[in-house]
Amino acid sequence: MSGSPDRxxxxxxxxxxxxxxxxxxxxxxxxxxxxxxxxxxxxDIYLGVVGGGVEGHLFGTDQLGRDILQxxxxxxxxxxxxxxxxxxxxxxxxxxxxxxxGYRGGVVDMLAGRYADLLLALPAVLLxxxxxxxxxxxxxxxxxxxxxxxxxxxxxxxxxxxxxxxPRPYIESARVLGIRPSRIMFRHIAPNIVPIxxxxxxxxxxxxxxxxxxxxxLGLGVPPGAxxxxxxxxxxxxxxxxxPLAAVVPGVLIILTATAVNLLGDWLxxxxxxxxxxx
Amino acid sequence: MKGLVAGPVPxxxxxxAGATVLLLLALSLLVFGLLYLAPGDVARNLLGTxxxxxxxxxxIRARYHLDEPxxxxxxxxxxxxxxxxxxxxxxxxxxxxPLMLEKTGITAATAGLAFLxxxxxxxxxxxxxxxxxxxxxxxxxxxxxxxxVSAPGFAxxxxxxxxxxxxxxxxxIYGTGEGFLDxxxxxxxxxxxxxxxLGAFVVKLTRAAVIRELDQDYVTFARGRGLSEAATLxxxxxxxxxxxxxxxxxxxxxxxxxxVLIEVTxxxxxxxxxxxxxxxxxxxxxxxxxxxxxxxxxxxxxxxxDLSYLLIDPRVRARTVRR
Numbered sequence: 001m002s003g004s005p006d007r008x009x010x011x012x013x014x015x016x017x018x019x020x021x022x023x024x025x026x027x028x029x030x031x032x033x034x035x036x037x038x039x040x041x042x043x044d045i046y047l048g049v050v051g052g053g054v055e056g057h058l059f060g061t062d063q064l065g066r067d068i069l070q071x072x073x074x075x076x077x078x079x080x081x082x083x084x085x086x087x088x089x090x091x092x093x094x095x096x097x098x099x100x101x102g103y104r105g106g107v108v109d110m111l112a113g114r115y116a117d118l119l120l121a122l123p124a125v126l127l128x129x130x131x132x133x134x135x136x137x138x139x140x141x142x143x144x145x146x147x148x149x150x151x152x153x154x155x156x157x158x159x160x161x162x163x164x165x166x167p168r169p170y171i172e173s174a175r176v177l178g179i180r181p182s183r184i185m186f187r188h189i190a191p192n193i194v195p196i197x198x199x200x201x202x203x204x205x206x207x208x209x210x211x212x213x214x215x216x217x218l219g220l221g222v223p224p225g226a227x228x229x230x231x232x233x234x235x236x237x238x239x240x241x242x243x244p245l246a247a248v249v250p251g252v253l254i255i256l257t258a259t260a261v262n263l264l265g266d267w268l269x270x271x272x273x274x275x276x277x278x279x
Numbered sequence: 280m281k282g283l284v285a286g287p288v289p290x291x292x293x294x295x296a297g298a299t300v301l302l303l304l305a306l307s308l309l310v311f312g313l314l315y316l317a318p319g320d321v322a323r324n325l326l327g328t329x330x331x332x333x334x335x336x337x338x339i340r341a342r343y344h345l346d347e348p349x350x351x352x353x354x355x356x357x358x359x360x361x362x363x364x365x366x367x368x369x370x371x372x373x374x375x376x377p378l379m380l381e382k383t384g385i386t387a388a389t390a391g392l393a394f395l396x397x398x399x400x401x402x403x404x405x406x407x408x409x410x411x412x413x414x415x416x417x418x419x420x421x422x423x424x425x426x427x428v429s430a431p432g433f434a435x436x437x438x439x440x441x442x443x444x445x446x447x448x449x450x451x452i453y454g455t456g457e458g459f460l461d462x463x464x465x466x467x468x469x470x471x472x473x474x475x476x477l478g479a480f481v482v483k484l485t486r487a488a489v490i491r492e493l494d495q496d497y498v499t500f501a502r503g504r505g506l507s508e509a510a511t512l513x514x515x516x517x518x519x520x521x522x523x524x525x526x527x528x529x530x531x532x533x534x535x536x537x538x539v540l541i542e543v544t545x546x547x548x549x550x551x552x553x554x555x556x557x558x559x560x561x562x563x564x565x566x567x568x569x570x571x572x573x574x575x576x577x578x579x580x581x582x583x584x585d586l587s588y589l590l591i592d593p594r595v596r597a598r599t600v601r602r
Binding site: 015114117118121122123124125126127129130131133134135206210213214217218219220233236237240241244247248251252254255258259261262263266 | 302305306309310313314422425426428429430431433434435437438440441445532533535536537539540543544554555558559561563566570573574577578581
């Protein structure tokens with residue numbers, strides 16, 4: 001976008017590299033939770049809350065005497081797993097429904113449009129709070145709720161991209177050749193909208209991370225006691241005087257992770273945009 | 280006078296108003312249905328862990344009309360809601376209308392302050408980044424705005440509380456304060472926490488709008504004719520203002536989502552905190568009323584934004600009327 005797009009295209013920006021490194025670290029923590037943070041849930045009621053710097057507890061402990069560092073590292077799992085499933089699930093719905101609605105139009109298109117209107121008329125986080133609070137309190141129930149709430153905007157995105165592809169000559173020729181509509185949709189159109197879908201996926205992950213940790217913060221996501229950054233923040237709110245790190249560490253982790261995902265997503269969509277334009 | 284009533288613009292306004300009402304009706308049905316289907320027995324919840332006789336349970340069900348068929352319940356609720364009567368809160372036993380009204384002040388003040396802050400800081404910052412596109416200031420501000428958009432308000436809020444209230448002691452930790460100035464002082468941190476995400480969004484929006492205008496041919500022409508940069512910028516800003524102003528209206532929806540978490544974080548007794556308590560207690564009538572109220576505010580704002588488009592931009596007016 002700046003004056004020298006050629007130089008910038010070849011060089012990967014520093015922020016993107018930093019983001020990737022941070023996310024790799026979070027991903028490793030999420031995958032190897034048992035190895036990296038084996039004592040995350042070990043309680044020590046007699047110890048109770050201690051501040052940072054105590055021997056064996058770099059960042060201190062929480063009400064239950066759990067080590068903040070280990071707990072925060074263990075929280076990486078619910079910070080990545082849920083948002084990834086939300087983004088993938090909502091993208092799958094968006095991809096199937098959006099492609100069909102965009103290519104075939106008709107009743108499906110109309111219904112998908114109204115469904116999106118309905119859900120987008122309310123703030124997603126607010127709806128998630130209401131639905132997750134009343135339907136059930138569990139991590140994966142909340143994830144499922146978020147998939148339903150996130151999908152309308154993905155449906156719209158894919159639908160728009162498909163409608164843009166449909167009048168192009170390659171689709172018309174495919175039609176003239178008598179190729180089945182399902183094959184046109186998913187073998188001919190789909191590869192051309194994949195860049196948009198992929199870039200949007202990352203932005204959805206960041207949004208889902210914020211939404212899920214918001215719900216956990218309100219006590220609606222993960223069960224009590226589970227390692228989760230949102231939950232830790234809620235617990236740490238009472239400890240700001242005794243051990244502020246109990247809230248600061250998970251808070252900084254949420255902010256950094258969400259920012260890294262967004263920065264990477266922005267960079268990726270810029271890159272893909274430029275490629276589409278270049279073609 | 281007649282032209283005002285019968286022209287194509289009023290027809291568009293009417294059509295748009297009708298669509299808004301339909302959308303609200305559908306939303307109210309959705310909200311009511313969702314809560315109707317929610318697991319957990321409200322009547323049992325209400326009686327707590329006490330030993331419950333079937334008679335007492337039936338009595339409670341009858342009092343809150345929980346024993347009627349779904350559509351009858353919905354219709355009763357909707358007709359009452361239209362007149363401002365949302366029933367009584369199960370948790371507090373108080374009528375919901377006055378309950379909501381007394382909590383509106385704090386939420387409106389916090390949200391209003393946040394809105395003002397994000398606009399007053401976000402728009403100038405957005406203009407600066409657009410004009411200095413590609414320079415270091417632009418890159419720093421754009422990266423900062425990504426942080427602002429990504430960071431959840433409650434995490435920011437807790438960090439602010441820790442640094443500025445507990446650490447430096449510049450702001451009070453909890454409470455709402457008395458009087459205007461004291462109230463402002465108490466609401467400053469919550470408003471900043473809420474404004475950060477919003478302001479970052481305004482920066483992005485303003486930057487995109489101004490850059491779009493700066494790339495237009497008329498800017499090249501104005502510069503070629505020897506117009507000063509300031510004079511050129513004035514024309515650019517006037518054109519960029521249209522998408523910015525109309526998008527600001529849509530940010531109301533965002534504010535309502537964020538206010539729940541901010542009020543919980545700062546222990547402010549506003550509508551958001553009421554929503555949280557009611558959801559956790561399964562105080563269904565209050566949740567229904569609040570959700571419907573938010574839906575009303577958001578869709579009426581969207582409607583007004585559409586109308587303001589018509590007022591601000593003659594090109595849109597012409598297009599709409601021709602259709």
